[in-house]
Amino acid sequence: MSRRARPLPPWLAHALRAQRGPVPWSAVVRGALSAGPLLLAAVLAGRATLGVVAAIAAMLAGINDRPGSRRSSVHRIGVPALAGAAGVLGGTYAGDHLGAVPLTLVLTLLGLVAGGLCAIGPVASAAGTQVLVATAVGAGMPLPESAGQRALAFLAGAAWLLALRLALPTPGSLAGDFRFDGERAAVAGVYDAIAGLLDAVGTDHALTRRAALTAALDQAQDALTGPRLRRYASSSAERRLHAQYAAALPLAEAATALAWAGEAVPARAGEGPRRLAAAVRGSTHTGPLPAPSRSAPALRALDDALLHAAEAFDRGKENRNLHARRRTVRDRVRAGLGAGGREYGLRVALCFGAAAGIAQALHHARWYGQHTHWYWLPATAVFLVKPDLGPLVSRVLCRAAGTVLGALVFAGFAAVLPRPEGLVALVAVSGALIPVATRHFAAQTAVVTLLVLALVMVGGEPQASVGRIGETLLACAIVLVAGHLPMPGQRGGGVRSRLTAAADAATAYLTHVLGEAGTQADGDPDAPRAVRWTLRREAYRTLAEARGAVALTAAELPALARHAQGADHVVTTLEQLVDATTACAVHLDDTGRLTPQHTARLTELLDTLAGERHRTGLRVPEAAAVPALAG
Incomplete structure (x- = not known):
């Protein structure tokens, strides 16, 4: 009987690990x-x-x-x-x-x-x-x-x-306007990640693919925030890229809601985002897009988002209601003066x-x-x-x-x-x-x-x-x-500050979604959705930063790693809360009300986070607030 090899300690495994990819x-x-x-x-x-x-x-x-x-x-x-x-x-x-x-x-x-x-x-x-x-x-x-x-x-x-x-x-970018090859690659990567998540719905790979979608959206958001690539872009190529990125957000939302439901979708569902990705890379029209089944709210949302994307690709019109949330000077100073910065x-x-x-x-x-x-x-x-x-x-x-x-x-x-x-x-x-x-x-x-x-x-x-x-x-x-020397105050300030930012963003997203149903009938229906997509992006982005900080601290020697104990569970619960909130948003768009399944899941997750409040100090709504927030 062979003896199983003992795994390497995290700090040594990290030292032996290298990033991979093309040169x-x-x-x-x-x-x-x-x-x-x-x-x-x-x-x-x-x-x-x-x-x-x-x-x-x-x-x-x-x-x-x-x-x-x-x-x-x-x-x-x-x-x-x-x-x-x-x-x-x-x-x-x-x-x-x-x-x-x-x-x-x-x-x-x-x-x-x-x-x-x-x-x-x-x-x-x-x-x-x-x-x-x-x-x-x-x-x-x-x-x-x-x-x-x-x-x-x-x-x-x-x-x-x-x-x-x-x-x-x-190399390889001279066919189009090579000035925007990085932006095109980043936006196309978002559509590829959406297709990958749709392919993984109902499988064990769904969580990994959702994390990959978050990373792709973060990269695209960063790629579109350089000089002149602003909300009011100055050239048709820039406006087109902004419109293509904006069109990906409702698609990502619908795909996340489908992954949360866990029910397999038709195989052709991922074909549409892949054709959109090819259109972004080649600066071409999308052509005919396969329509998925409309048997569930999330599938209907996916179909509507595909039709909206096809229109946005053809017209290149930017959604003026949508803008990436940029941290203010106060937010930046607060981050530097917070526990992690100190x-x-x-x-x-x-x-x-x-x-x-x-x-x-x-x-x-x-x-x-x-x-x-x-x-x-x-x-x-x-x-x-x-x-x-x-x-x-x-x-x-x-x-x-x-x-x-x-x-x-x-x-x-x-x-x-x-x-x-x-x-x-x-x-x-x-x-x-x-x-x-x-x-x-x-x-x-x-x-x-x-x-x-x-x-x-x-x-x-x-x-x-x-x-x-x-x-x-x-x-x-x-x-x-x-x-390894002790510092004034509580150790692990970097992890705690990331967790706090993630919890605040998740709470803002949840509060907005559950209070949104009554506002969509008044005025422009796209306005609250644009705010929702912005809050959703901020929630997932801060969660990704928190998970990275927790993983890094957990790979330290035990004297430092102990300060991240339990933090991974908190991040996972917050991610599940944001996923459930996304599913609620899609369902509210379609029916205007939540199902008992949605309410029960939100209550369960908030109860779990409440149990961590005494140890982490995170600010999250009480589970009893869900019916009130839902109106």
């Missing part, structure tokens, strides 16, 4: 044309050190060059680049005018502020990380240029990669400040020798403390392994490559590898280590592989210790 050849080309050519131009002009700064900016911009639309890349790359330029400017002044102790205090305070801002969202997280890294580089990198020249070089490097992102077409800000300040202080002490210690690259230590600590890169121990292991591998490979190349042309070529190759290496933190670390060590040598400094390994291992130790 992003467009990003690879941009990476090859960014840092390397910039560095070569600077070397030929006799300003190699400015080229090093520009290449660092291009490298950081390349890390933020993720799949998506061109317009959204302006925010995703541009905002962190501006933050980085400000960091270079301020860091250079601080490094030139402050002693070791005042400089360490300033960096610690900056870590506290930037860490809190990182809790706002992905772009803010990238900007907060980049301002800290750039500040450390500006304060510690020995360069002859002034602070202003360094900041301009940093901006030029990031702007060059952003210009490549906006100007170069994606806890992460304190942890970043502790790691960044401790690393800067230790680096400064080593830099001025006579027994330690020359410590030119002291800024490596705080810059490495910033990347290591980021929770969105995986569980703490997992990212520490990946960082250490990637640095050792990258440093050893570079030592071999440095022994044989001609200088500086060989090193410039190595920078270009490393830049091309970054888009592929971002799928695993260890691989990304190895490639970045190659690139950074090459830049150091081009800037006129000696080979520093051993120093790079030592700095990284020291930073790993600092972050590993600081990550």
Whole structure:
């Protein structure tokens, strides 16, 4: 009898897991044309050190060059680049005018502020990380240029990669308007996800497909929020994309209601969304769409949504009542000042400040020798403390392994490559590898280590592989210790803040749907539905963020994972509540009243959440409020 293999602990399994997918050849080309050519131009002009700064900016911009639309890349790359330029400017002044102790205090305070801002969202997280890294580089990198020249070089490097992102077409997109290929792919992905959910209705895969639909809608919403892609779009192509995205929302709602009911639908139900997806990708008309059976409210809603989509595709008219909810400035500040932002800000300040202080002490210690690259230590600590890169121990292991591998490979190349042309070529190759290496933190670390060590040598400094390994291992130790230290207040603030946001969004959605039946007869019937679709999007989006935060915390070592105990059950219950609310919305549209099955399910879920209220503090309606809300 064979013995079953014991599963790996979550933190180790995460370290061995890599993202999969096709090679992003467009990003690879941009990476090859960014840092390397910039560095070569600077070397030929006799300003190699400015080229090093520009290449660092291009490298950081390349890390933020993720799949998506061109317009959204302006925010995703541009905002962190501006933050980085400000960091270079301020860091250079601080490094030139402050002693070791005042400089360490300033960096610690900056870590506290930037860490809190990182809790706002992905772009803010990238900007907060980049301002800290750039500040450390500006304060510690020995360069002859002034602070202003360094900041301009940093901006030029990031702007060059952003210009490549906006100007170069994606392979296979030249048949249409290639400027919107990312937007078209994202919107088409929504219709494909709807078809996948319809195919899975009544099976065990329905929940997974519904989660995939949520992710596709999130990606499309992000893709359509870049500059000029606004509510009142300026071109016919933009208006058409908005109309196609808006037409997908009632389809997604009907498909979710069918999945909640769990009754199998005709096989031809998914054919219509697939034809719509093909029409989006090819910028063509939909042609005839197969009509599903109209034997149930959700099937009738699906049929009506298909007819509405066909009309929207042909006319390209945008629904002016529909707009994506964007978080206000107050919401953003509240996220940064909340429990999750405070806890992460304190942890970043502790790691960044401790690393800067230790680096400064080593830099001025006579027994330690020359410590030119002291800024490596705080810059490495910033990347290591980021929770969105995986569980703490997992990212520490990946960082250490990637640095050792990258440093050893570079030592071999440095022994044989001609200088500086060989090193410039190595920078270009490393830049091309970054888009592929971002799928695993260890691989990304190895490639970045190659690139950074090459830049150091081009800037006129000696080979520093051993120093790079030592700095990284020291930073790993600092972050590993600081990550497990107790913080003021209750631990797990990031998970609690996500759960609270998800519960608030689910409650707002439920309250609106159960109070909507009496308003649809008055005025424009599409107006309350547009609000409903907006609230539904916000509910599912915050739930996806909460589930990601819970999964990340649960994969930590037991000392940290225990703070997420029971949170997964709460997220699952909230997801079921939003699914049931969606089914209620579709049924109310068709009949104007709820069935006993809908009411009983809502009551059951609210009772379950009420049982968690004393532990989580979540604000959800009482089960007794369901009849009152339903009117």
